[in-house]
Amino acid sequence: MEFKLEQKVKVIVTHELDNTIIGILKSRNYKKPMVAIDKFLLNTTYIQKLFKELVNNEIDYYIYDKIISDPPATIVDEAAKLFLKHQCDSIIGIGGGSAIDTARGINIVRTLGGSIIDYVSEEVTKVCTGLIAVPTTSGTGSELSNALIVSDPLTHEKSAILSNNAVSEYAVLCPELVITLPSDMTGATGLDAFSHAAEGYTSKLSSPITDAICEKIMYLIVKYLPRAVRDGNDLEARERMMVAAALGGWMLNNAGTHVGHSQAHILGACYGIPHGMACAYALPGTLKYTAEVNPQKIKEIGLILGADFPEDLSNTEIGDITSNRLKWFRDTVLSLNSIDTFHLTREEILSHSEEVSMERFAHNSQMEITPDLTKKLLNYFG
Ligand SMILES: NC(=O)c1ccc[n+]([C@@H]2O[C@H](COP(=O)([O-])OP(=O)(O)OC[C@H]3O[C@@H](n4cnc5c(N)ncnc54)[C@H](O)[C@@H]3O)[C@@H](O)[C@H]2O)c1
Numbered sequence: 001m002e003f004k005l006e007q008k009v010k011v012i013v014t015h016e017l018d019n020t021i022i023g024i025l026k027s028r029n030y031k032k033p034m035v036a037i038d039k040f041l042l043n044t045t046y047i048q049k050l051f052k053e054l055v056n057n058e059i060d061y062y063i064y065d066k067i068i069s070d071p072p073a074t075i076v077d078e079a080a081k082l083f084l085k086h087q088c089d090s091i092i093g094i095g096g097g098s099a100i101d102t103a104r105g106i107n108i109v110r111t112l113g114g115s116i117i118d119y120v121s122e123e124v125t126k127v128c129t130g131l132i133a134v135p136t137t138s139g140t141g142s143e144l145s146n147a148l149i150v151s152d153p154l155t156h157e158k159s160a161i162l163s164n165n166a167v168s169e170y171a172v173l174c175p176e177l178v179i180t181l182p183s184d185m186t187g188a189t190g191l192d193a194f195s196h197a198a199e200g201y202t203s204k205l206s207s208p209i210t211d212a213i214c215e216k217i218m219y220l221i222v223k224y225l226p227r228a229v230r231d232g233n234d235l236e237a238r239e240r241m242m243v244a245a246a247l248g249g250w251m252l253n254n255a256g257t258h259v260g261h262s263q264a265h266i267l268g269a270c271y272g273i274p275h276g277m278a279c280a281y282a283l284p285g286t287l288k289y290t291a292e293v294n295p296q297k298i299k300e301i302g303l304i305l306g307a308d309f310p311e312d313l314s315n316t317e318i319g320d321i322t323s324n325r326l327k328w329f330r331d332t333v334l335s336l337n338s339i340d341t342f343h344l345t346r347e348e349i350l351s352h353s354e355e356v357s358m359e360r361f362a363h364n365s366q367m368e369i370t371p372d373l374t375k376k377l378l379n380y381f382g
């Protein structure tokens with residue numbers, strides 16, 4: 001087995017966004033960044049102050065603010081043309097996973113040409129420098145991950161592009177930017193980060209070194225996510241969650257996710273379920289059935305969540321205890337919206353069994369992915 005722990009992104013945790021960004025631009029001699037920014041963030045005082053300081057420092061910039069959730073390929077391609085037209089030389093992605101994924105996509109296309117959809121099947125053959133990722137949610141970990149999820153505007157299918165050549169050059173973690181994130185989004189995105197750690201911990205690609213980091217990520221989330229959900233102004237909790245989510249993104253590159261994220265990608269794209277929620281609905285079943293092949297790790301996840309395990313339990317009992325404890329954390333502690341809000345029938349959910357088993361990450365699971373298993377998982381989805 002090949003053990004792997006690679007980290008290429010320079011990470012900065014700061015309370016001074018403007019000075020940090022200006023310092024990076026000057027040190028790299030970047031003269032004109034494109035700022036690919038989530039529209040909600042654009043008019044916040046923190047970001048307006050950044051623009052003012054860029055002007056004060058005579059740094060020109062071009063704003064692209066047409067980011068939408070689950071970025072379609074057309075948006076990425078259009079923005080890459082604008083990048084070239086306005087002669088930008090670097091890109092600052094400010095927002096949640098959608099903004100940072102869009103920025104990563106723009107950076108690939110402006111470096112190598114073509115359409116972002118080409119890179120679903122083609123390799124990114126060159127290092128794409130100049131991406132400065134500034135997350136404003138604490139979930140996807142896109143700032144440190146090598147993944148980019150684009151949706152096809154016609155089929156609504158989500159496709160992943162994975163490339164170590166396309167990671168951010170810098171990730172700037174500034175907890176003040178997350179303060180405005182509403183509590184329901186805080187909970188959902190935080191559970192996405194928890195899923196990255198829990199699935200990475202139980203993936204075929206996991207290794208002792210990624211296990212240690214995944215355990216710490218889950219520990220941080222169990223401790224600080226309830227505080228961030230209760231009080232969005234709790235800066236210590238926001239900072240710890242930002243760090244946990246960024247480390248979760250790093251684990252995506254080194255341990256991967258598996259069949260929980262496969263369910264989230266397929267059902268999320270089909271029914272418009274926000275990514276963090278879709279992950280949170282998929283994870284209890286994923287942990288329950290993974291206990292049949294790896295009870296030790298599923299018990300460890302349960303212990304991190306604060307569950308009690310009597311002696312001499314069967315694998316199924318361990319799976320049930322951890323899965324129920326996760327549901328308690330999700331539904332009672334974090335008050336995540338129930339799946340009922342999406343008005344789906346069980347038949348609709350089950351009809352995606354085959355697509356889930358074919359999804360690209362499913363076979364990172366330590367379980368054998370059979371039609372029977374994906375049906376069981378989707379029966380538990382919610
Ligand atoms: N690259 C990766 O490794 C990776 C991993 C998981 C998910 N993803 C992708 O990331 C996307 C989801 O990202 P996300 O969960 O961060 O959500 P998002 O970026 O889609 O944002 C969700 C909503 O939150 C709002 N928002 C963001 N920051 C805010 C703030 N500070 N205050 C108030 N509102 C704010 C946005 O305007 C938007 O309406 C999906 O497209 C998913 O497929 C990528």
Ligand SMILES: [Fe+2]
Nearest residue numbers: 140192275279
């Ligand atoms: Fe995710």
